[in-house]
Every structure is written in structure tokens, then in C-alpha cells.
Amino acid sequence: KINKKEDLTPQQVASNIRLVQYLKEKYPTISYLIGHYEYREMEKNKLWLEEDKGYRTQKTDPGKKFMREVRSEVKQLKLKGPNE
Secondary structure (H helix, E strand, O other), X not given: OOOOXXXXXXXXXXXXXXHHHHHHHHOXXXXXXXXXXXXXXXXXXXXXXXXXXXXXXXXXXXXXXXXXXXXXXXXXXXXXXXXX
16 A cells, blocks of 8 residues: 655654664664564564554555655664565
């Protein structure tokens, strides 16, 4: 499903880039960066913990374009995506 409001504003992208950089600096062991819409791709990851199987939903935010832009600007942090 495509996010009809593709995606977020340039200010939101910039704010998220700064937030990811800040969090990685504060918590150096962070190794993943995933968007809401990608969370179910983590189901086979050793980090996955779902205690309420009925809670799984399909999410469309923040959108692929947004995540591409954020990942592009923080690639030096070497954060993994959902399938890594």
C-alpha cells in the first residue's frame, strides 16, 4: 500500500535525520533503523518479540521515499534495515 501523503515534509525529514544521529550518538549500540511500515519484515529477526499475535497491523507510514531520504543522510552510521 502506498502512503497517499508521500511522504512527510522536508522539515520532518531533516528533524528525523537529526534525531537518528542524536540517538546513535547517545546509544552507540543501536544497530537498526526501520520505519513503521517495515516492522513486520523483522518477524524472523532474533530481536522480534510479539506477545499479542492479534496486534499485528499493516502500516504505511512513514513511507518508502521518506525512509530512503533519511537512510541516505545517515548511511555513515551503518544502521541495518529490517532484512539485515
